[in-house]
Amino acid sequence: MRIHFIAIGGSAMHNLAIALHKKGYQVSGSDDVIAEPSYSRLARYNLLPTTFGWNEQNITPDLDAVILGMHAFVDNPELLKAQELGLKIYSYPEYIYEQSKDKLRVVIGGSHGKTTITSMILHVLHYYNRDFDYLVGAQLEGFDTMVKLTASAPVIIIEGDEYLASPIDRRPKFHLYKANIGVISGIAWDHINVFPTFESYTQQFGIFIDTVAANGKLIYCETDAVLSDLVKSATAPVDKIPYSIPPHQLQDGITYLLPEKTPLQIFGDHNLMNLNAAKLVCKELGISAQEFNEAISSFKGAAKRLELLRSDNQTNVYKDFAHSPSKVKATIEAVKSQFKGRKLVACIELHTFSSLNKNFLLQYESTMDMADVAIVYINADTFLQKKISPFSNLEVEKAFKNPKLHFFNNTLQLEKYLLALNFNNTNLLLMSSGNFGGLDLGKLARELNT
Structure with a gap:
C-alpha cells in the first residue's frame, strides 16, 4: 500500500504515518512546517519530508490513498491534484475506521476526560498483555506512539475528538468511528468557531449516540444533567450504562478506592469518574473489577493531566x-x-x-x-x-x-x-x-x- 499524508506533521497525523510504516506500508508526506516532537519522530523512521512545502508532484496515480490533515487548506495544490486524479482521499479518522472496521471499536467521547479515560483503559490492557490497537491524544508512558494499528488485534481503543475531521469533511471526528462501545464523559460547550451555540455543540453528541452500532453499549456520566437528559431522550438501539463517582476515601493525601481500599496515584472527583468509565469499558472487554483495581493502582496519569x-x-x-x-x-x-x-x-x-x-x-x-x-x-x-x-x-x-x-x-x-x-x-x-x-x-x- 502506498499512502501519502498531506500535512504529515500534525499530532495525530504523524503518529498514524508511523503506525502505517510499522505495518509495512509505503508512506510519504508533506507539510509547510513541522515542529517538535513530530519532527524528531518522523526523522527517526525516515518519514520526514526532504523539503518543506506543497508540491503537486508528490501526488501520483499509483497512490492507494491520500490522508488529509486539518492543517491543510481546501486550495492546497496536492489536494487539488489528488481530486483531479480521482484518488481516494481520507481524513485521518476515516482511515482509522478503514483500518479497524473488522475490529471491536471502543470510542471515548466527551468535552473533558477523553484522554485520561483512554489512557486508563490502555494502561489496564497493557498490564494484562492484551492484544489491542489504539488512538490516543497524548504521549503515554510505556507507549512508543499515540497510534497503533495491526492486523492481529481484535479491539481498538479510540479517543474520539468532536472537532472537525478535515478541511473537506466538516463532520466531527468521533462520528466517523462507528463505535461498538461508546463513552461520553460529559458535555461542556467548546469549539465555538465551529459550533457557535451550546445547542449546536450538544447536538453532535446526540449524533454520536446514533452512530453507535445497533445493540452496542453506551457508557455515560449520569451526574452531567445535560448529558443524562440527552441519553434518556436518545432512541438508538443501544444498552445505556450510567456511571458516577465510585466509593472512595481520602487519607493522608492519598485517595483509596473502596471497599478494598486500593491506593491510587491520581485524585479528584473528575478523575474518579474517569476511572469508573474506564472500569466499565474494561468489564465489557472481559476484565473483572478486581483485576481492574489491581492494574489501575499503578496508573500515574496521562501526560499534562495533573x-x-x-x-x-x-x-x-x-x-x-x-x-x-x-x-x-x-x-x-x-x-x-x-x-x-x-x-x-x-x-x-x-x-x-x-x-x-x-x-x-x-x-x-x-x-x-x-x-x-x-x-x-x-x-x-x-x-x-x-x-x-x-x-x-x-x-x-x-x-x-x-x-x-x-x-x-x-x-x-x-x-x-x-x-x-x-x-x-x-x-x-x-x-x-x-x-x-x-x-x-x-x-x-x-x-x-x-
Missing part, C-alpha cells in the same frame, strides 16, 4: 492541559480538595480560539474562585497570531467575576511574580493547552521560593 513537576513536604507543582471552563473548575477543585491544609496558586493560560472569544470568555465566571491566588495569562503575541483584539485587565476580571484575579500578558512578568511568592505550604497549578510563551515550567518549579 502532571507532577515538583513535590516536597510543603509544595506540589502541577501542570495540566485544562483550558475550557469546566476543566479549569474541576482541576482547581481537585487539587484544593486533595490538599485541604495547603493554599493554592492557580494560573490559567487562555490560548484556544474559544477562550479568546470575548463572548465565550464569560463562561469562565467563578471557575477560579477556589484558588487562593488566581492568575490569568495570555501571551500578547497570541492575539496577533489569531488576529483578535486584545483583552484588557478589566475585561478578564469582569468575565471571571473575581476581583482578586491577577492578569499578565508578558511571560517574564508572570515568571517574576511567581518567583516572588512564598510557596511554603502552597501548591502551584499551571493550566494550559499552550506553553506559557515558552516558559520553562520545570525550571520554574525548581526555583520557587519555599
Whole structure:
C-alpha cells in the first residue's frame, strides 16, 4: 500500500504515518512546517519530508490513498491534484475506521476526560498483555506512539475528538468511528468557531449516540444533567450504562478506592469518574473489577493531566492541559480538595480560539474562585497570531467575576511574580493547552521560593 499524508506533521497525523510504516506500508508526506516532537519522530523512521512545502508532484496515480490533515487548506495544490486524479482521499479518522472496521471499536467521547479515560483503559490492557490497537491524544508512558494499528488485534481503543475531521469533511471526528462501545464523559460547550451555540455543540453528541452500532453499549456520566437528559431522550438501539463517582476515601493525601481500599496515584472527583468509565469499558472487554483495581493502582496519569513537576513536604507543582471552563473548575477543585491544609496558586493560560472569544470568555465566571491566588495569562503575541483584539485587565476580571484575579500578558512578568511568592505550604497549578510563551515550567518549579 502506498499512502501519502498531506500535512504529515500534525499530532495525530504523524503518529498514524508511523503506525502505517510499522505495518509495512509505503508512506510519504508533506507539510509547510513541522515542529517538535513530530519532527524528531518522523526523522527517526525516515518519514520526514526532504523539503518543506506543497508540491503537486508528490501526488501520483499509483497512490492507494491520500490522508488529509486539518492543517491543510481546501486550495492546497496536492489536494487539488489528488481530486483531479480521482484518488481516494481520507481524513485521518476515516482511515482509522478503514483500518479497524473488522475490529471491536471502543470510542471515548466527551468535552473533558477523553484522554485520561483512554489512557486508563490502555494502561489496564497493557498490564494484562492484551492484544489491542489504539488512538490516543497524548504521549503515554510505556507507549512508543499515540497510534497503533495491526492486523492481529481484535479491539481498538479510540479517543474520539468532536472537532472537525478535515478541511473537506466538516463532520466531527468521533462520528466517523462507528463505535461498538461508546463513552461520553460529559458535555461542556467548546469549539465555538465551529459550533457557535451550546445547542449546536450538544447536538453532535446526540449524533454520536446514533452512530453507535445497533445493540452496542453506551457508557455515560449520569451526574452531567445535560448529558443524562440527552441519553434518556436518545432512541438508538443501544444498552445505556450510567456511571458516577465510585466509593472512595481520602487519607493522608492519598485517595483509596473502596471497599478494598486500593491506593491510587491520581485524585479528584473528575478523575474518579474517569476511572469508573474506564472500569466499565474494561468489564465489557472481559476484565473483572478486581483485576481492574489491581492494574489501575499503578496508573500515574496521562501526560499534562495533573502532571507532577515538583513535590516536597510543603509544595506540589502541577501542570495540566485544562483550558475550557469546566476543566479549569474541576482541576482547581481537585487539587484544593486533595490538599485541604495547603493554599493554592492557580494560573490559567487562555490560548484556544474559544477562550479568546470575548463572548465565550464569560463562561469562565467563578471557575477560579477556589484558588487562593488566581492568575490569568495570555501571551500578547497570541492575539496577533489569531488576529483578535486584545483583552484588557478589566475585561478578564469582569468575565471571571473575581476581583482578586491577577492578569499578565508578558511571560517574564508572570515568571517574576511567581518567583516572588512564598510557596511554603502552597501548591502551584499551571493550566494550559499552550506553553506559557515558552516558559520553562520545570525550571520554574525548581526555583520557587519555599
